[in-house]
Amino acid sequence: MKRVRISNAAIQPDQELATLLGLGGGALASFTGIVRDDGGVNAIELEHYPGMTEASLYRLIEAATARWALLGAMITHRVGIVPVGAPVVVVGTASLHRAEALEATAFLIDRLKTEAPFWKREHYTDGTAKWVDAKASDEARAERWV
Amino acid sequence: MKLVYFASVREAIGLSSEECDVPLDARTVGDLVARISARSEEHACALHDQTRLRFALDHEMVASDALLGAAQELAIFPPVTGG
Numbered sequence: 425m426k427r428v429r430i431s432n433a434a435i436q437p438d439q440e441l442a443t444l445l446g447l448g449g450g451a452l453a454s455f456t457g458i459v460r461d462d463g464g465v466n467a468i469e470l471e472h473y474p475g476m477t478e479a480s481l482y483r484l485i486e487a488a489t490a491r492w493a494l495l496g497a498m499i500t501h502r503v504g505i506v507p508v509g510a511p512v513v514v515v516g517t518a519s520l521h522r523a524e525a526l527e528a529t530a531f532l533i534d535r536l537k538t539e540a541p542f543w544k545r546e547h548y549t550d551g552t553a554k555w556v557d558a559k560a561s562d563e564a565r566a567e568r569w570v
Numbered sequence: 571m572k573l574v575y576f577a578s579v580r581e582a583i584g585l586s587s588e589e590c591d592v593p594l595d596a597r598t599v600g601d602l603v604a605r606i607s608a609r610s611e612e613h614a615c616a617l618h619d620q621t622r623l624r625f626a627l628d629h630e631m632v633a634s635d636a637l638l639g640a641a642q643e644l645a646i647f648p649p650v651t652g653g
Contacts, residue, residue: 457653470652471576471577472652473574473576473626473629473645473647475629476626476629476630476645479629479630480629480631501652501653512653513652513653533653536652536653537650537651537652537653538649538650539631539650540650540652540653541576541626541645541647541650541652542650542651542652542653543576543577543578543647543648543650543651543652544651544652545577555577555578555648555651556651557649557651558648558649558650558651
């Protein structure tokens, strides 16, 4: 089971992950990214590159399933305006035992951060907005998996 | 070739996409980006520092020394910040 979904509407992590239950494995690992209240931020806006976004997320899932024995892997990413406290991304994997699912989930979110074409803009309570800069620490985490 | 721009690059240029005829002597992504930056002051401002930009040819992330080949679409954008 491999699934990529881009959503303009609110995402419910439990519903997204339900697809990984009942695959016969003993492990389901997941990561949910949530909009942080970073000093006056009331929402973020996510822009993406339709077509390339889906292709790059599928490539990551293919790479994860080639590297670990997974029964399933899914990524759901929100786009548009997302308020503080709401989920932005859900990554989940299922496997027979926990090690594969835990590692593959970390791999998927680390690589998504540096390879998938999404851009975040923070909207502040005073009405201003600013594009978020990429972090060197995200590059370093992604390179652990090379 | 179709050029597409995202995020701060799109805003600086003031366009989300445009067409361009690839000059015969532009072999790599970097060559073409240097040509495009001569189109206007806005293009120059957005594209002059290629080290701060990322590129995709037909939906695949590439380095600035990648050959253009027969690609149909070049995307130019800042480093990605999803997740």
